[in-house]
Amino acid sequence: MDIRELQGYASFFMTIFLVIMLYGYIIYLYRSEKRGDRDYEKYGNIALDDEVTSTPVEDKPASQRE
Amino acid sequence: MQSNAALEYDYSIAKLFTYTTILFGFLGMLVGTLIAAQMAFPELNYLIGEYGTFSRLRPIHTNTVVFGFTVSGIFATWYYVGQRVLKVSMAESKFLMAIGKIHFWLYFVGALVATVSLLLGYSQSHEYAQYEWPIDIVIVLIWILWGISIFGIVGIRREKSLYISLWYYIACFLGVSMLYLFNNISVPTYFLTDGLGSVMHSVSMYSGTNDALVQWWYGHNAVAFGFTVPIVAMIYYFLPKESGQAIYSYKLSLLSFWGLMFVYLWAGSHHLLWSTVPDWMQTMGSAFSIVLILPSWGSAINMLLTMKGEWNQLTENPLIKFMVLASTFYMLSTLEGPIQAIKSVNAIAHFTDWIPGHVHDGVLGWVVFMIMSALFHMVPRMFKREIYSKKLIEVQFWIQTVAVVLYFTSMWIAGITQGMMWRAVDEYGNLMYSFIDTVTVLHPYYAIRALSGVLYLTGFLIFAYNMYKSMTSSKQLTEEPQFKTPMA
Amino acid sequence: MFHWLEKNPFFFSVAVFVVISFAGLIEIVPNFAEASRPLVGMKPRTVLQLAGKNVYVKDNCMSCHSQLIRPFKSETDRYGDYSLSGEYAYDRPFLWGSKRTGPDLHRIGNYRTTDWHENHMFNPSEIVPGSIMPAYKHQFTNLADIETAYAEAVTVKNVFNTPYADDLIGTRAGWDAYKPKVLAEAKAIADNMKNKDVKDAVANGEVPEIVAIIAYLNSLK
Structure with a gap:
């Protein structure tokens, strides 16, 4: 297998992989919101309420969530 | 508002970068206006001897607006937005304050030295990467300091989720690092020859077609990660904050982010259509340029929808007007770019003035408008004074909007005229025009463009004056405004 | 599974880097040897x-x-x-x-x-x-x-x-x-x-x- 062929396969499979990831991400975003796991839209408030003294939108470390 | 006086955001670094944004913005646009005028009136080439020719000044214009104005604007807003969306003050870490100060001063001195080096003619001749190797090393250091500052403050954050603007700032940091490093690899000739010749001189690591590929992979994506990604970061913070409206769809902003990251990098080869790079690569560049409309418009539409039901703010608040117009110009230029990347259109458009026309509706209309409105939003909060004059903002807005329209319309006409004249043949198939015919015909358009430069620069001077007054002598604020920026 | 990426700055940066370097790796690198061959008999500049x-x-x-x-x-x-x-x-x-x-x-x-x-x-x-x-x-x-x-x-x-x-x-x-x-x-x-x-x-x-x-x-x- 020469580098040309390798390039072709790499390009093809990587593209498919990334497309699957992107669609998976879309599905994940909506499913997790529907199930009530997470409210993505609340992150928009990070910009609106941004005093140094305000309560963080999400302040628990990742290990303690849920 | 804050009960705890000890805990406040520290804007000292953001202020310093605000000054350089205004300074380099003025210088870059001044040189830009001069070289635009030189194309209409060539006598202007001889103002300062060999240092004043169009060819010597053009890189100074491009590099001053890119690495002077825009990058200063990115740093200024970063040192402002970064703290706020992470809800942690820089003052809480002495280390980060020190890094910030070193970052600024190295940047400022480096920028001055770099400009002088271009004036003297030291150049690697890669567009937007002209600086010779010693200056490249300084630039890399500056960038590393910025990286330390980003990840340092992210490390001590209170807000655990990273707001979408931060994603874009981090992407800007990573993208520019990768591109700049690879495109600037070169071999200094002095050290390999026992000290012969100039220390400054180097040869590119790549040759010919490869060099072109790497350069335009860089050139195109420097635009992506310098003029798009961090500016989107700004609008995702400043538009919601100024209008009091949360982003229309946060999920859409996340999707557009990944879409933009993936697609943008492929499109670089559209700068090399009909050249000697392999055909499949040119086609790939064309195709991905079209796909690129999707994530770009995803962000832009998200911004416009954020204002849904709040359009009255457009008449009440000139900053909203700036930002909405900026999103609109972003949509225009991200549609125009893909059109130019279609191979048959590119055959006419490439090498003509339509290309600078495209660059400038993006840069003048989107980048500069967004950075100026960001500064308008930041300065009252950093200096605790209201904006000096709303009327001046309105005047500036209209002068600059007219200037942008004059710029791109004149360059569209000039570019298409010249592109068509180059290929025009008579009934026997002979070329109809000699090259010089296609130059002299452009004189009126070059004159209009020079006029638009003067107008835009005037608008920027009004902006600088308004900023100066707002920093020093307008009415003091007792507490920080939550959303709409107060102005007299 | 994605959420962890959104919150962890390190893995987030790695993900961004992978996505943006992909194009360069596929598009540019494999053509290097081929595109740099000179024409037969070509001389470098004096x-x-x-x-x-x-x-x-x-x-x-x-x-x-x-x-x-x-x-x-x-x-x-x-x-x-x-x-x-x-x-x-x-x-x-x-x-x-x-x-x-x-x-x-x-x-x-x-x-x-x-x-x-x-x-x-x-x-x-x-x-x-x-x-x-x-x-x-x-x-x-x-x-x-x-x-x-x-x-x-x-x-x-x-x-x-x-x-x-x-x-x-x-x-x-x-x-x-x-x-x-x-x-x-x-x-x-x-x-x-x-x-x-x-x-x-x-x-x-x-x-x-x-x-x-x-x-x-x-x-x-």
Whole structure:
């Protein structure tokens, strides 16, 4: 297998992989919101309420969530 | 508002970068206006001897607006937005304050030295990467300091989720690092020859077609990660904050982010259509340029929808007007770019003035408008004074909007005229025009463009004056405004 | 599974980096060996021509002139054969340019002479009425840096195996021995020129920038 062929396969499979990831991400975003796991839209408030003294939108470390 | 006086955001670094944004913005646009005028009136080439020719000044214009104005604007807003969306003050870490100060001063001195080096003619001749190797090393250091500052403050954050603007700032940091490093690899000739010749001189690591590929992979994506990604970061913070409206769809902003990251990098080869790079690569560049409309418009539409039901703010608040117009110009230029990347259109458009026309509706209309409105939003909060004059903002807005329209319309006409004249043949198939015919015909358009430069620069001077007054002598604020920026 | 990426700055950065470097890896890297092959029998530029190329870079001619003839009849009629990848194999940096405010120069050596360039660089609008190109009078007095050009030739020979002859040696003594060849080449150009000061300078063993850049422009064929 020469580098040309390798390039072709790499390009093809990587593209498919990334497309699957992107669609998976879309599905994940909506499913997790529907199930009530997470409210993505609340992150928009990070910009609106941004005093140094305000309560963080999400302040628990990742290990303690849920 | 804050009960705890000890805990406040520290804007000292953001202020310093605000000054350089205004300074380099003025210088870059001044040189830009001069070289635009030189194309209409060539006598202007001889103002300062060999240092004043169009060819010597053009890189100074491009590099001053890119690495002077825009990058200063990115740093200024970063040192402002970064703290706020992470809800942690820089003052809480002495280390980060020190890094910030070193970052600024190295940047400022480096920028001055770099400009002088271009004036003297030291150049690697890669567009937007002209600086010779010693200056490249300084630039890399500056960038590393910025990286330390980003990840340092992210490390001590209170807000655990990273707001979408931060994603874009981090992407800007990573993208520019990768591109700049690879495109600037070169071999200094002095050290390999026992000290012969100039220390400054180097040869590119790549040759010919490869060099072109790497350069335009860089050139195109420097635009992506310098003029798009961090500016989107700004609008995702400043538009919601100024209008009091949360982003229309946060999920859409996340999707557009990944879409933009993936697609943008492929499109670089559209700068090399009909050249000697392999055909499949040119086609790939064309195709991905079209796909690129999707994530770009995803962000832009998200911004416009954020204002849904709040359009009255457009008449009440000139900053909203700036930002909405900026999103609109972003949509225009991200549609125009893909059109130019279609191979048959590119055959006419490439090498003509339509290309600078495209660059400038993006840069003048989107980048500069967004950075100026960001500064308008930041300065009252950093200096605790209201904006000096709303009327001046309105005047500036209209002068600059007219200037942008004059710029791109004149360059569209000039570019298409010249592109068509180059290929025009008579009934026997002979070329109809000699090259010089296609130059002299452009004189009126070059004159209009020079006029638009003067107008835009005037608008920027009004902006600088308004900023100066707002920093020093307008009415003091007792507490920080939550959303709409107060102005007299 | 994605949420963890959104919250962890390190893994987030890695993900961004993977996504953005993908295009470069697939698109650019595999073509390197292929695209850098020179045409059969092509010679690298002489030291004087390299010095001229450096003047071309210093005065940034590429901001207005391309060196890339595209495969259209209107371009081949105007400028000559369309450009081939192999012709650029020794060009560091490439000088294709991105804007044609002036005409393409990739084959200008075929249809312009030393004499024409001398007059044109001194005052372009006298030779081409209506020209908006600035005059480059300073090239008649500034001296070209032939030593740096020599250092460049030695470097590309040693680092990139560019096929230069064996008498290019990267030492002070090597340069002193080689310098007369460069001056002889410069003299051949100056013999076709009229400017007295330039001729005198070349006779005194100096090379004004104009001589070097004409040598370079004549080599563009």
